[in-house]
Amino acid sequence: MFYCLQKKKKMVLAEQREDTGQLMSERHEYELKLVQVIFRHGARTPLKPIPHKEQVEWPPTLLDIPLHTQFDYKVTDLSGGPRPTSPIEKRYREHKLKGGTFPGQLTTVGMQQMFELGARLRRTYVEEFGFLSPSLNPAEVFVRSTNIVRNLESTRCLLAGLFQQQQQNETLKERREKREMGPVAILTCDLNTEILFPNYHGCLGLKHLSSNKMLHAYSQPEISEELQKLQQKMGLEEEKIKEVDFFLLLDNLLAEEAHGLAGSLVLKDMLQQIEQRAIDIIFYVLEPDEREVLQLSVGPFLYILQDNMLQTANGSSATTKSRKLFLYAVHDTTLIPLLTALGIFDNKWPPYAADLVLELYQHQYSKMWFVRLCYKGEEQVLKGCRTALCTLDEFLNRISAYALSPDEYSTLCTQGEQQHPPGNTN
Template identity: 35%
Template sequence: MPSSRKKLVVVALGGLAGVAGAWTYFRRRDATDRQPQKKKVEDIDLSLKQVQVIFRHGARTPLHLIPGIEEATYDKKKWRKPFPLTVYDYEVLNIDGKEAPDSKYEEYYNKLGLLKGGCPHGMLTYLGQVQTYNLGRRLRKCYIGKLPGRLMSEFDPDLVYLRTTNMNRTKDSLRCVLAGIFGAEQLQEYNEKNGQKVTFYTSTQEDEHLFPNPHTCPVLKRINRAAIVDGVDLPEFLEERQEIEKVLGLKGNDWKHKIHFISARDDLVARSAHGLPIPKVLVPYVTKITENAVQLFTYSFIGQHELQNDIASNLSSGRMLEQFRNAIRDFVIEKRPVRLFLYSAHDSSLMALLLALKLDDKHWPPFASDLLFELHQCNNSKEYYVIVRYNGEAVVLPKLKKRYVEIGQESAVPLKYFMRYLNEEKVMEAREYRKVCESNILDIIAEEIEKREGLKIEDKEAEEMTDRPAGM
């Protein structure tokens, strides 16, 4: 890392006060030993017990536009209409069962006005509805039906939990995924037969943990800011940013006329997904914009220095992983019978989890991507096993590689090792989360960086502040 960039990293870290010694607290011990597993389990001896799926919403209109080029046209007659196979009645409640809170994010999007063509910013389009419906069809093929080993054959609210962030595109995506799994007609029949609507649950902006949320944690907010606000001036991106600005006729002297790689990628990806042309002047820079955006995206979840990585990653993903762990635990101890969890979330949700579990392949999670946790039980030994899948393909958690066992043509990790790994290294419970978020952990890390590298810590006033997680 060039020393000039390291200096800017440190600059973005100051200003928090709280519990001393938090950095030492996060030097976690190794959760696994190094003994390989020789055991094989026949797949015929396993029964599928539970599936948890967290997925990104489908294709949407852009949240950000690139300055200096003509705005793309998103025709509301083509993209704003509902996909017929996903239409049924549903209601959205707060996670405590009370009335759903207003969405501050939607209020922000409304203030932006309509895009050229009449569509709102960040709206799930017709294409996005089809994508998430197809995700639901894939899930149905794997997990739903009357065949042995399936979770259930029809929708049952006691066995299915439906969770979404409080944004229209994630609510609509959940609607479409559920329709793909159970069928819109069957869901409407359930409504009419039972005199109640299918229920989705959401949370307030201040309490949401289905993505790395800067509103819940000052430390996470500072890490996020260092990437998506101060990151625009990081030396490693400066030359390429200025080259693109020059091509577009931008002077880059103020915030609105600088090229932000994450925002620029957002505009380009939305155009590409919907078959809209990429401006010719930007075609030579698409790859570089994408690569730089992914790097800044990563920084927003794990920080820009190796000493920040563990704490930043735990803050970004630990509360999500806590929810997944609790769902498994409650099922195993017969506290909660839910067999299918659907979490409708964002690219930031998936990227934070992929980075935390060391599954990241340096690619931005595409629209309608999913990360899935299967819980199986051996019929003979009654031991539980976990299989993790990303976009339908089984993946191996690197830290637990030697703990995996063969199950037919696939590999699974015994639940006891999976849970120990989450508990000792990845999960961050509410009390722990608050303690670290209120601490001076970034000051401690900055001092350690200074000690190691001889850097001087300076104060820097950013041009503008943002509270919105990268990529969302």
């Protein structure tokens, strides 16, 4: 097993000097230095119900918290101050779904999914390779999440899975030390400055550009006609038809499927078709060859992931040297453009609890740096790299077309707003 649950004793690596060609090398020659895990939250209630008569019930019992997923945490802003307000969460709580729960809330199923992801990370990075300390060491782990409850709670469950056995078996001394450290801090920020998802609130250029492309996508005859047929099959009231699109349908169907709930049979039979249409529209909006929407969607986040690697490689500070794990709680709308920018998107909607792992290695003899990617526990070959273990330079070269520094992001957001005014997006 080599960090992504794939048991391999040897790896074929591209050697930096072209004249020496490829070589076979034992894994122990490569020392793991940094792990970054970007994960989607676990299963949740729908964001908005389908406005038809066959609405599924979402009772509060679906949100019960399993004891083994509990983990003490606090939420702060990026400077360690009070948690910012969350307009998105406030909007969720303005309405209830049939059955009594709020939209967009992590369920018991989702909590278990995240616990299992944490347990998988534990098996790999704690038990098998001893890379992380058995108990949470704040100096080793950095935790970041969007300011949405399902993501914060998903992070809690992942941490419970990652450090579960130590919680159960820790000594009196370790408990005393943990009390002195206090709960683990999950860092977040306000909506306008968030970069862990495509931010249509903080980057009006992205909002206007995406809105225009979304309208164009739905005006494509094939997509438009297919949506109309679906709406007719559902027998929606005239005033409700405009509320229903492929994303609303997919969101509800995937939530129902994850919880084994029976919804519309007509829609369930068309799940695969609905998913493909949602992906088609996303790709129409992202338009990877044009780069602009991809840059504004995940460019600042790619810049941070890149910077974490460079700081580790440069060993610029004591904090950098001790940091081993970065955890980022994101969304499906983050993973799709991120995977697309990396050239490894599998054309399937990211499932609940999907994870993308970026591992940074150093060769013990040549002192060269390498990057390895895994998506949903499976090794990926980065586009532009010859093997799964990619040189850091090759990795940086791949993402250079999309990564944006804060200043570059601000400039592009402003330019996009001027070039794509809001008049055509209503």
